[in-house]
Amino acid sequence: MTDEQATPVTATTPPLRVAIVGTGAIAHAHQQVLATDPGVVTVAVADPNPQVRDTFADRYGIDGRYDTLADLLAAQPVDVVHLCTPPGLHREQAVAALRAGAHVVCEKPPVLSLADLDAVLDVAEEVGRQYAVVFQQRTGTAVGHVQRLLADGELGRPLVGVCHTLWYRRQEDYYAVPWRGKWATEGGGPLLGLGIHQLDLLAFLLGEWAEVDARAFRLARDVETEDTSTAVVRFANGAVVSVLTTSLSPRQTSYVRVDTTLGTVEVEHLYGHDARSWRLTPAPLVTGGTPEPAPASWTLPADDEPSGHTPLLRAVYEALRTGAPLPPVAADPHRSLELVTAIYASASLGRPVTKADLAPGSALRDGFLHGVEDLRDVDAQGVVAGERPDGGA
Ligand SMILES: NC(=O)c1ccc[n+]([C@@H]2O[C@H](COP(=O)([O-])OP(=O)(O)OC[C@H]3O[C@@H](n4cnc5c(N)ncnc54)[C@H](O)[C@@H]3O)[C@@H](O)[C@H]2O)c1
Structure with missing residues (x-):
């Protein structure tokens, strides 16, 4: 934790400057909570879809409008970046925001593999910023x-x-x-x-x-x-x-x-x-x-x-302001991503998968991007691809 993060909030503390990346469906849930926090101001959004971006920015009165996160980060300093983008972009965007000195609040799923999550958390630790994932349940x-x-x-x-x-x-x-x-x-x-x-x-x-x-x-x-x-x-x-x-x-x-x-x-x-x-x-x-x-x-x-984004974001911002570790409701993003990985891995390999199978350095930790090899395709007659209706192979 840096000294800067540990600075207590006072009446004169300037509001945290926030950016929202991806202004589609879930971004509204984020902004509607942020708008209720007097210690926060949403200064910019990024989305390559100008219509979606401008509708969002107009609705919430946000001035900074960019096509990409890179443009946004180059144009103005921000304290916190919210990633409300498709999951395949989370790793690259989280690393870029963290390296620019911002904390990151990322929508689920955090990234697309445990190895990617390790990499993002390593960068967060290196630069002394937080990577909070939204699992509001x-x-x-x-x-x-x-x-x-x-x-x-x-x-x-x-x-x-x-x-x-x-x-x-x-x-x-x-x-x-x-x-x-x-x-x-x-x-x-x-x-x-x-x-x-x-x-x-x-x-x-x-x-x-x-x-x-x-x-x-x-x-x-x-x-x-x-x-x-x-x-x-x-x-x-x-x-x-x-x-x-x-x-x-x-x-x-x-x-x-x-x-x-x-x-x-x-x-x-x-x-x-x-x-x-x-x-x-x-x-x-x-x-x-x-x-x-x-x-x-x-x-x-x-x-x-x-349950919801309100208590989650409130707890995250409390931690960001005081420099405290992320609260249990926003920490440990590995737990559910490990379960998802294990389910895909087991379905793919056709055998039980243990915690040891996903240990750091293991091939399975590198993700499920390649898909499930043993996916059961079932047709309209209920027949599993590759299997005869009489149960034969
Ligand atoms: N916590 C929840 O309950 C909840 C609910 C819905 C979605 N989500 C998650 O939120 C994320 C977004 O989902 P959504 O339903 O809002 O999707 P969406 O498709 O409605 O919105 C995604 C937005 O990202 C924009 N985008 C695409 N590429 C971009 C880029 N390179 N830079 C910036 N913006 C880019 C798109 O133009 C789009 O406006 C996903 O990870 C999803 O799983 C979470």
Whole structure:
């Protein structure tokens, strides 16, 4: 941490100068939070699409407008760069912004491989700047409470779980965006683009994973990547979780469930949760089989704040202003990227993948850009490519 970062905020501290790179859909969520922070001013945006860029800049009254991040960085100094660009650009843009002296707040997925993430974090450390990744499902008072109960053992030992991302994305609009559905530009299918949110929440609750056994399928979308994947994840604490991720489910839901020796914790929502989305059910041994209430410590806090970009960016900016390390809601971007990598690697290799398989220096750490080799292509008759309908090879 540099002295400059550790400078306390005072009434005379000038606002942090922020730039947003990529002014598409998610950039609005960023700017709408930034606009509520009196210690921040968005001074510039960069996007090669002049119409999208100017509409955004006009709407929020932002003066600096550039085609590229390089032009922006050359033209004016900024303290923080928000990357709201397609995932394939995150590595190069994060390194450029960090080397220009800015902190980076990057949309998920952080980059397209663990090796790339190592490289970006190395640069951040070298230049004394932060690289915060937006995994907003970790935020909100309810998840913080549940995470503490699990970490303190108040919910007993986690045994089994479920992690579902059952979302619906159409060919005609979602997959019509040129960077989507391709290994080189999106880096993966719904597992990386959508399911990573619930995997990140799951891993925030359960900690380190140990082993993954997975399959990937292309059932109904005309994409290069998978549109559906399944996995069994064993965590280091022994818990076994079944993961299903797809972009083919018309009744959409996001669902994470952990059954422990003392009870069941569940959250069901779509893109964000609050206390009403969570349910904690004590096991009969806690209640003695009678309708006693759950232990008082399980009660979710009354000052409920939903998950989302607001609590995440607020916590990140608090750290940036004070020079503190990134808070747990924005730190450790490896955790969910490792799970995604392990799922693609296991589906590709046709065998379980362990934490050791992804150790620094291993070939698998270098990513999943090449795609899943054993992708199960299923046609309209339900036949898997290369397999006969009678089950023969
Ligand atoms: N946290 C969330 O809930 C959430 C939700 C949606 C998207 N995302 C993530 O946000 C990122 C962007 O997604 P989106 O849905 O906003 O995509 P989008 O396609 O709507 O917007 C991306 C923008 O980046 C611009 N762009 C392309 N190349 C650029 C370049 N070289 N320099 C600057 N700008 C460039 C495009 O013109 C476009 O306006 C992705 O990583 C995505 O996974 C996160």
